[in-house]
Amino acid sequence: MSVLDEVPATEADSAVPDSAALYRTIRFIRRFEERAVELVKAGEIRSGIHPCIGQEAVAAGAVATLDADDVVLSSHRGHGHLLAKGCDPARLMAELAGRATGIDRGRGGSFHPSDFSANVFNATGTVGHGAAIAAGIGWAAATAGSPRVVLSFFGDGAVSQGALLEGFNLAALWRLPVVYVCENNGYATTLPAGAAIAGTVVGRGEAFGIPSSSVDGQDAETVYAAVREAVVRARSGGGPSLLEMRTYRYHGHHTFELKTRLRYREQSEVDSWLGRDPLLIQAARVAEDERARVDAEVEARLDEVVRFAVASPYPDPATATDHLHADGLRPRPGSAR
Amino acid sequence: MAAPVIDRSATASSVRSLTLGKALNLGLRTAMEADPKVLVMGEDVGKLGGVFRITDGLQKDFGEHRVLDTPLAESGIIGTAVGLAVRGFRPVCEIQFDGFIFPGFDQIVSQVAKLHNRTLGRVKVPMVIRVPFGGGIGAVEHHSESPESYFAHTAGLKVVACSNAVDAYWMIQQAIACDDPVLFFEPKRLYHSGFMKADVDTAATPQPLFASKVLRRGSTATVVAYGPSVKVALDAATAAEEDGHSLEVIDLRALSPLDLGPVFESVRRTGRLVVVSEAPSEASLSSEIAARVQQECFHSLEAPVLRVTGFDTPYPPAKLEEHFLPDLDRVLEAVDRSLAW
Known part of the structure; x- marks a missing residue:
């Protein structure tokens, strides 16, 4: 049996979001990403990362609706999803840095890590695959009579992928307990959504008879309410939903943009989205002294996280051929030197 | 009821x-x-x-x-x-x-x-x-x-x-x-x-999955095949017998991982290998087998490893597929070329 089945259900569903908890999650993701960008600049994270700075309310609000035994499928911009679901941040930072102490011993990296202790199935480095895999996990849950739901994240770039639409079709056809969350940050790498998407994101879901709506992705509590409705529907056998979260990334697609100084967005556009910063929106709902306490606690924790990641060793090259096959078969000597 | x-x-x-x-x-x-x-x-x-x-x-x-x-x-x-x-x-x-x-x-x-x-x-x-x-x-x-x-x-x-x-x-x-x-x-x-x-x-004990199998013993040359080409190789071995040639036929069965031990053992005895596959030959399983056999059996080989495969083209129209697919004649011709080396 899969290790995913070992996690028991714990949390109770609530119609009312916990504002302070959402603030802490958003603050934690924001600062985690900013610290990770520093580590990229310092050469500690060699792959670079796809920062989700600006999109934190989607991860925080959506994942807060789930129980521990619900499953999340992430995307290449997925650190926030993992952290919101309870992934150990020290081991995640170590994973980004390709260290042996990382959750996947560096093999998942920033782009496709998994954390089964938190029920986060792998992110997909290639875009759009998760929709059908989510359908399969949902099918397994439904067959077992389990109330478990699957939350499948992807970006606006994925809605141009055929694989995603095949997944939508199957999930709708078989009424599987999947909630599809599209984080529409307006750009597929550098291509504006308007130049990539004929029709609309929501139209993709509606075409399959999937209840679909567009949501303000900068407000974690709005996100929470919308995702909760979809989760309740999925849990009660009502099938999949699609939610488009309108959001924005304040950084580039990937940290390589720090060097290339790409210019594909108007500063006025960036500024207008900075005016709807998900961290500030949620901060306004939390008392100042509470925020100060949370901020200090987050910073202290992240100091530990960074220290742990940077001090961790790289994987032993001798482990490169481990785990290729379930039966322990290794590549031929010489083919893996 | x-x-x-x-x-x-x-x-x-x-x-x-x-x-x-x-x-x-x-x-x-x-x-x-x-x-x-x-x-x-x-x-x-x-x-x-x-x-x-x-x-x-x-x-x-x-x-x-x-x-x-x-x-x-x-x-x-x-x-x-x-x-x-x-x-x-x-x-x-x-x-x-x-x-x-x-x-x-x-x-x-x-x-x-x-x-x-x-x-x-x-x-x-x-x-x-x-x-x-x-x-x-x-x-x-x-x-x-x-x-x-x-x-x-x-x-x-x-x-x-x-x-x-x-x-x-x-x-x-x-x-x-x-x-x-x-x-x-x-x-x-x-x-x-x-x-x-x-x-x-259905009560027999099966052979392991990832293992090749010698289907026919022989001493003149070794013919390796898999899938539909196995029948072609066996037919060729029967026909070659009339010419006094005894072909050893090995069914690979496992394509990854390849189980080439029996192939190496065979080639060390026969000194000659013909690989038969319907797939195009470029950068293929047949290339991999040829590379590994020359590496492992270099001093035993009496001739280069020869391959009988589909053409390096898209699959042809129906009337032409008999030319494209390895058949008995092409396998025997390859055996003759190997023997004449």
């Missing part, structure tokens, strides 16, 4: 004479009876029983939840199977024709092959992807191809090909029981061929 029907032939003996297609059907049925986590999914596999009738009767007996007719969506089929496999199921996906696997190629190469490695073995992907492959049925592109080398090239997958009814019966069950993903190639033109009909003893 109707009286139960007792199949006396089955109770009397564990041996049945089966075509390759019927043997696969029985193997699938046996695997489904043994493990309720085994599911069959694919295009027209349910009510129709598959366009080649390999899953005939399974939906009727096991129900729509275990034998599922899917839409035409190979990426979706394989992706869904990944989700099921990581949750403890053992899905068996049928790809209707070899050339239809490419819409699912990305899922296979990017997810199926890599998940176990990427997750340090915390996730297993015990799924089988069945692929009717090869030509000889008068079809054209997309319906007659031999794409096995793409998958043998990809680390993390296992790839096998059956060539006869006995292997078909056992190998499909072994592939389903395997905790790794297996690409299972079936020689479609032999499904219903009387030639490959054999007595399948």
Whole structure:
């Protein structure tokens, strides 16, 4: 049996979001990403990362609706999803840095890590695959009579992928307990959504008879309410939903943009989205002294996280051929030197 | 209530004479009876029983939840199977024709092959992807191809090909029981061929899945084949006998990992090797075999390793496929060239 089945259900569903908890999650993701960008600049994270700075309310609000035994499928911009679901941040930072102490011993990296202790199935480095895999996990849950739901994240770039639409079709056809969350940050790498998407994101879901709506992705509590409705529907056998979260990334697609100084967005556009910063929106709902306490606690924790990641060793090259096959078969000597 | 029907032939003996297609059907049925986590999914596999009738009767007996007719969506089929496999199921996906696997190629190469490695073995992907492959049925592109080398090239997958009814019966069950993903190639033109009909003893002890097999002993030259080409190699060996040549024929069965030990042993005795495959030769399994045999048997070789393969072209029109496919004459010609070196 899969290790995913070992996690028991714990949390109770609530119609009312916990504002302070959402603030802490958003603050934690924001600062985690900013610290990770520093580590990229310092050469500690060699792959670079796809920062989700600006999109934190989607991860925080959506994942807060789930129980521990619900499953999340992430995307290449997925650190926030993992952290919101309870992934150990020290081991995640170590994973980004390709260290042996990382959750996947560096093999998942920033782009496709998994954390089964938190029920986060792998992110997909290639875009759009998760929709059908989510359908399969949902099918397994439904067959077992389990109330478990699957939350499948992807970006606006994925809605141009055929694989995603095949997944939508199957999930709708078989009424599987999947909630599809599209984080529409307006750009597929550098291509504006308007130049990539004929029709609309929501139209993709509606075409399959999937209840679909567009949501303000900068407000974690709005996100929470919308995702909760979809989760309740999925849990009660009502099938999949699609939610488009309108959001924005304040950084580039990937940290390589720090060097290339790409210019594909108007500063006025960036500024207008900075005016709807998900961290500030949620901060306004939390008392100042509470925020100060949370901020200090987050910073202290992240100091530990960074220290742990940077001090961790790289994987032993001798482990490169481990785990290729379930039966322990290794590549031929010489083919893996 | 109707009286139960007792199949006396089955109770009397564990041996049945089966075509390759019927043997696969029985193997699938046996695997489904043994493990309720085994599911069959694919295009027209349910009510129709598959366009080649390999899953005939399974939906009727096991129900729509275990034998599922899917839409035409190979990426979706394989992706869904990944989700099921990581949750403890053992899905068996049928790809209707070899050339239809490419819409699912990305899922296979990017997810199926890599998940176990990427997750340090915390996730297993015990799924089988069945692929009717090869030509000889008068079809054209997309319906007659031999794409096995793409998958043998990809680390993390296992790839096998059956060539006869006995292997078909056992190998499909072994592939389903395997905790790794297996690409299972079936020689479609032999499904219903009387030639490959054999007595399948369901009480026998099968050979391991990832092992090649010497089908015919010989001393003049070694001929290695797999899938539909095995019949061609055996026919060539019979014909060569009339010329006084004794060919050793080896059925690879496992394409990844390759089990070349018996091939090396054979070539060290015969000094000559002909590899037969319907797949184009460029950067293929036949190239890999040639490279490894020259590395391991360099001082034993009396002639270069020769290959008899499909052309390095797209699959040809029906009237031309007899020229494209390796046949008895081309194999014998290669043996003669090797002997004349």
